[in-house]
Amino acid sequence: MQMHEVKRVEIMIEAPMERRLSNALTENGVTGFTILPVLGGSGRSGRWSREGQVSRAGGMVSFICLVRPDRVEKLLDAVFSVLERHIGVVSVSDCEVVRAERF
């Protein structure tokens, strides 16, 4: 099967910033992304779990976007305009998709 190279951008961000990041992505032409809840993890401030939070303020969400390689730069600019001062992780990896026209 013919496969097409795209970039997979994963952004872990604080839950209260979810709407702002969604807006920034949409405004920059990234209309396809998936948002997943994060159960917990461990970072510079130690371990944390969604169970220990009384509100969404202490939680995290994960965005996954698949984009054409030539659009990654613009996407990252949009992401960092929101993420710069906040807790979060951004990673970019190579991946392949079947239907290139969708990205």
Add this chain to the structure above:
Amino acid sequence: MTEILGLAADNLISPIILSFALGLLAALARSDLSIPEAVAKGLSIYLLFAIGFKGGAGVAAHGIDARLVGSLVAGLVLSALLPFVAFALLKTLTRLDTLNAAAVAGHYGSISIVTFVAASSVLTGRGIGSEGYMVAVAAVMEAPAILSALWLVARSGKSADIDAGLWREILLNGSIVLLIGAFLIGWITGEEGLAEIESFIVAPFKGVLCLFLLDMGLVAGRGLRQSRGVLGGGAIAFGVLMPLVGSMFGLGAGLLLGLSPGGVVLMMVLAASASYIAVPAAMRVALPEANPAIYLTLSLGVTFPFNLTIGIPIYVAIALALTGG
């Protein structure tokens, strides 16, 4: 003093407090006891709806007076003023920098609706009446403190991320909309409306509150466990002292307004409690460099349990002694 101790002892062995203690101890002992997130959300919706509806029905039954407007104004002023008091106290007792001190201070001007609900339940249990519109006072006290905290930060030359969306999120957060909405429904439908759904929102109220406080105990215990070592002695002292200081401001406002004994207690509780839902979310957006472990642990891990176990009986005893209730 004997009365305060008696009230505190009665309060400590109530099902509500013991449920909270069970959750707290279970979390500290690393038990896997947990309330599913959706169930906890459902319980909080029930409690907000019930307390709002009953408050509205109370206003319908007893009518509106000038004290309603006065109480709303007092709530706004207290919420805006208390962060400055808290900020000064934090600067005296702790070594927190301006950013973190302002973020913490904002929490102490705002309110904890669960503490308010627990205090209302204690009043109901003792047959002490209160003004139904105190629910609306609680709602107006959520946001002004955030402005004061941001002003404290701006004054020190640091910047805060504030946009129109943030204000919409603060002013129209689900808890406020539900509380005010239920209050209005209760007000419009009055005692007849209350009679229609009484079996749902009155009789099971305490039982639901017990389960909700069990969950709050679990959350507070986990928070304390995860944030061990975050707070110094000065910060913990602040978490206990500030509610007492805040309650005195509430007491002054309640007495000046001529509220009923129960109304004075609720005004004290509102001024004494600290937010752990609306303000932390706003602070994460506006002041991301402030450490959430400090303000969340203080408001949820120190001040909330203090108010629930010791604070409320103290406020009840003082209000009753000074109002002759």
